[in-house]
Amino acid sequence: MKKIASPAALSGRAERIAQRDRSDAWKKPPRRIEKSECITCDTCLRSCPAEFGAIFDRGLDVVIIPELCSGCPACVLECPVDCIYVDEDWTPTDDAMWNHIELTAKGA
Ligand code: SF4
Ligand code: SF4
Numbered sequence: 001m002k003k004i005a006s007p008a009a010l011s012g013r014a015e016r017i018a019q020r021d022r023s024d025a026w027k028k029p030p031r032r033i034e035k036s037e038c039i040t041c042d043t044c045l046r047s048c049p050a051e052f053g054a055i056f057d058r059g060l061d062v063v064i065i066p067e068l069c070s071g072c073p074a075c076v077l078e079c080p081v082d083c084i085y086v087d088e089d090w091t092p093t094d095d096a097m098w099n100h101i102e103l104t105a106k107g108a
Contacts, residue, residue, distance in 0.1 A: 013053055013068065017105050020098055021067055028071030029088045030054075031064050037083035038062055044075035044084060056101070065101065066090035 016023060022030070033044070033055075040062050045055040054068035055075065064075075066087060076084045093101075 013051055014105065016068055017098075017101055020093070023070070026070045028073075029086050030066035030069035030071055030090050031073055031076060031084050032066070032087035032090065033062055033064055034083040034085060035061050037081055039081055041080060043078050043080060047074045047078040049074060056097075056104075063097075065093050065097070067093055068101075 012023070038061065040057065042057055042062065044064075045057055045062060048055045049072065052068055052070050052072065054065050054070075056063055056065065064084070064087075071086070073084070
């Protein structure tokens with residue numbers, strides 16, 4: 001079951017969305033989903049702690065937003081096909097996706 005995040009933790013996520021950047025405090029690299037192996041079951045999405053909320057189902061694929069991913073790695077433990085990998089060389093999320101994230105964050 002998903003734990004309820006504290007308001008302070010959630011505001012940390014809002015801050016990361018506003019700044020469109022990762023927290024410097026996170027020492028672990030983010031994770032990425034290998035699209036060619038993913039079966040889009042959304043299990044990882046449900047397992048990502050609310051204070052991170054880093055996983056999005058875009059319809060055709062499921063993605064991890066590296067700037068929101070602490071590398072914790074709760075999703076990795078739940079993925080039935082083991083297709084979530086460390087992403088040391090992550091690339092910044094594009095503006096279109098950030099706009100989508102902002103909209104969903106406001107609706108939350
Ligand atoms: S590693 Fe943790 S924060 Fe990153 S997507 Fe997976 S569950 Fe979410
Ligand atoms: S749990 Fe694994 S297979 Fe399912 S959507 Fe996430 S990455 Fe894809």
